[in-house]
Amino acid sequence: MHPLxxxxxxxxxxxxxxxxxxxxxDLFPGEVMGIVGESGSGKSTLLNCLAGHLETDGGExxxxxxxxxxxxxxxMSEPERRMLGRTDxxxxxxxxxxxxxMSVSAGGNIGERLMAxxxxxxxxxxxxxxxxxxxxxxxxxxxxxxxxxxSGGMQQRLQIARNLxxxxxxxFMDEPTGGLDVSVQARLLDLLRGLxxxxxxxxxxxxxxxxxxxxxxxxxxxxxSGHVVETGLTDQVLDDPQHAYTQLLVSSVLQV
Amino acid sequence: MSEYNxxxxxxxxxxxxxxxxLKGLAIPGYQVPFASREMPMPYGWxxxxxxxSAAALTPDxxxxxxxxxxxxxxxxxxxxxxxxxxAGVATTEETERASIIQTRHRIPEAAxxxxxxxxxxxxxxxxxxxxxxxxxxxxxxxxxxEYGLMHVKLYEDISQHGQIATSYAYPxxxxxxxxxxxxxxxxxxxxxxxMAAIQLFGAGREQRIYAVPPYTKVVSLDFxxxxxxATKADHACDLCAAADSYLDEVxxxxxxxxxxxxxxTDYCRSRRAAGHVGRLGSEAPLSTGPEAA
Ligand SMILES: Nc1ncnc2c1ncn2[C@@H]1O[C@H](COP(=O)(O)OP(=O)(O)OP(=O)(O)O)[C@@H](O)[C@H]1O
Ligand SMILES: [Mg+2]
Ligand SMILES: [Zn+2]
Numbered sequence: 001m002h003p004l005x006x007x008x009x010x011x012x013x014x015x016x017x018x019x020x021x022x023x024x025x026d027l028f029p030g031e032v033m034g035i036v037g038e039s040g041s042g043k044s045t046l047l048n049c050l051a052g053h054l055e056t057d058g059g060e061x062x063x064x065x066x067x068x069x070x071x072x073x074x075x076m077s078e079p080e081r082r083m084l085g086r087t088d089x090x091x092x093x094x095x096x097x098x099x100x101x102m103s104v105s106a107g108g109n110i111g112e113r114l115m116a117x118x119x120x121x122x123x124x125x126x127x128x129x130x131x132x133x134x135x136x137x138x139x140x141x142x143x144x145x146x147x148x149x150x151s152g153g154m155q156q157r158l159q160i161a162r163n164l165x166x167x168x169x170x171x172f173m174d175e176p177t178g179g180l181d182v183s184v185q186a187r188l189l190d191l192l193r194g195l196x197x198x199x200x201x202x203x204x205x206x207x208x209x210x211x212x213x214x215x216x217x218x219x220x221x222x223x224x225s226g227h228v229v230e231t232g233l234t235d236q237v238l239d240d241p242q243h244a245y246t247q248l249l250v251s252s253v254l255q256v
Numbered sequence: 257m258s259e260y261n262x263x264x265x266x267x268x269x270x271x272x273x274x275x276x277x278l279k280g281l282a283i284p285g286y287q288v289p290f291a292s293r294e295m296p297m298p299y300g301w302x303x304x305x306x307x308x309s310a311a312a313l314t315p316d317x318x319x320x321x322x323x324x325x326x327x328x329x330x331x332x333x334x335x336x337x338x339x340x341x342x343a344g345v346a347t348t349e350e351t352e353r354a355s356i357i358q359t360r361h362r363i364p365e366a367a368x369x370x371x372x373x374x375x376x377x378x379x380x381x382x383x384x385x386x387x388x389x390x391x392x393x394x395x396x397x398x399x400x401x402e403y404g405l406m407h408v409k410l411y412e413d414i415s416q417h418g419q420i421a422t423s424y425a426y427p428x429x430x431x432x433x434x435x436x437x438x439x440x441x442x443x444x445x446x447x448x449x450x451m452a453a454i455q456l457f458g459a460g461r462e463q464r465i466y467a468v469p470p471y472t473k474v475v476s477l478d479f480x481x482x483x484x485x486a487t488k489a490d491h492a493c494d495l496c497a498a499a500d501s502y503l504d505e506v507x508x509x510x511x512x513x514x515x516x517x518x519x520x521t522d523y524c525r526s527r528r529a530a531g532h533v534g535r536l537g538s539e540a541p542l543s544t545g546p547e548a549a
Contacts, residue, residue, distance in 0.1 A: 079400045108411050112408050115407040119407075122414055122480075144416065
């Protein structure tokens with residue numbers, strides 16, 4: 001099996017400060033990779049480099065495209081990269097309002113990607129929007145409401161629906177459950193797990209909540225000061241951490 | 257008169273504007289930035305259109321100025337006077353006789369010819385502004401032809417009103433490439449955007465010029481199941497009986513009496529002169545237009 005994504009030696013500097021460096025890994029189709037580490041360890045920096053939102057200072061992000069096979073997305077043309085961002089890739093932001101159009105109805109938010117790739121049948125677009133509201137457990141009769149009328153958890157579910165409607169092959173998520181109440185987090189996690197399994201999604205999930213990766217991630221990457229200090233199968237890393245930093249991370253969580 | 261250069265603007269400024277116009281004609285629908293000048297009138301009065309007209313006018317031209325289809329509104333009269341004074345050009349109210357027509361909110365009913373130029377006053381040139389306020393982003397969307405957002409706007413319209421309720425400034429795609437705001441003309445006028453005359457659009461405050469060359473393909477955006485319709489009030493003109501012209505509704509008295517009249521005053525007048533009589537019309541031309549009420 002070919003990797004869906006091959007990450008080679010990604011490096012990002014903020015002046016003299018390291019954002020992240022020497023990051024390499026492969027992601028296979030249907031696999032979920034978790035990235036954990038304390039605040040400031042470079043998780044978001046790495047994710048944004050991979051998704052093409054930040055310019056890197058070196059490295060390759062090779063994606064197995066539908067039409068051209070493996071292509072380094074960092075050197076592909078901007079139109080092509082933006083097209084990828086609207087079709088085969090999706091990005092779920094920590095703050096739903098960064099990933100939603102707050103002045104557009106829920107239906108319009110979900111329909112946007114469909115229209116961006118040429119959807120021109122109102123009835124079909126609306127039917128998809130309603131279907132996706134249902135899949136993220138939002139009542140159909142909210143389809144014409146704006147996200148500002150939604151709770152934080154609903155906004156986050158709407159953001160997920162808006163991203164998944166085009167059936168992306170790779171989803172980037174930055175703290176998708178961050179900033180939500182614990183009970184709301186649990187429901188969102190359940191939902192995400194269901195969708196990942198059902199759609200066979202490949203995903204890269206950044207979080208500092210080990211419970212999130214325990215539930216969602218097949219593999220784990222532990223970051224500290226911009227470096228990857230440990231990688232492995234999730235259960236293995238969490239149950240038998242090798243690196244001292246990971247041991248600290250795991251034990252501090254266990255104590256909470 | 258001698259205090260001004262011909263048509264008010266200095267020659268260097270006119271050259272700069274002409275270059276923007278030529279670039280606009282070369283890339284139909286593309287918004288060309290230009291260094292808008294202070295004009296002796298407020299922005300809302302069509303300074304963009306006035307600058308384009310000033311750059312396009314020659315001493316031999318005959319100018320017509322309309323506002324909502326009428327030649328006699330304050331705005332139209334003052335722009336016409338401005339050019340009479342600063343350029344000394346002939347002016348007319350007859351569409352037929354004009355070589356340059358500056359307009360706000362309408363396209364004349366009579367088909368324009370190849371030897372005519374239609375200049376639009378544009379308040380907001382950016383059709384994507386409604387959903388994406390960032391200029392850097394809208395520029396990128398145009399350059400990459402990412403126009404999905406325009407349909408999001410139409411989607412919102414249908415979901416809120418049961419149909420595409422946008423009735424003015426209805427977005428179009430020009431020559432299969434750029435999405436353009438045709439300025440606040442009623443969508444009834446959209447089909448006329450494919451015409452023999454040159455169309456120039458000037459936005460003063462926003463400092464943009466764009467253009468549609470003669471016989472350019474202009475398509476109004478829509479959905480397969482909600483096709484574009486060039487709608488108008490379902491009446492005939494009460495003065496000239498025209499069934500094919502865009503109508504203004506005019507309140508006649510306190511008792512709620514009203515009439516529908518052509519918004520294009522010259523069109524209405526010429527039809528009446530040719531003997532057409534509407535429901536309330538007489539053969540002697542009346543004073544018309546919304547201002548008449
Ligand atoms: N725009 C920036 N300019 C300068 N330094 C930055 C910038 N963004 C991040 N950094 C620095 O890069 C390092 C990694 O930051 P990053 O945001 O990637 O961490 P993180 O792991 O996502 O943290 P958190 O869990 O708090 O979100 C930090 O030292 C941070 O201060
Ligand atoms: Mg972060
Ligand atoms: Zn009439």
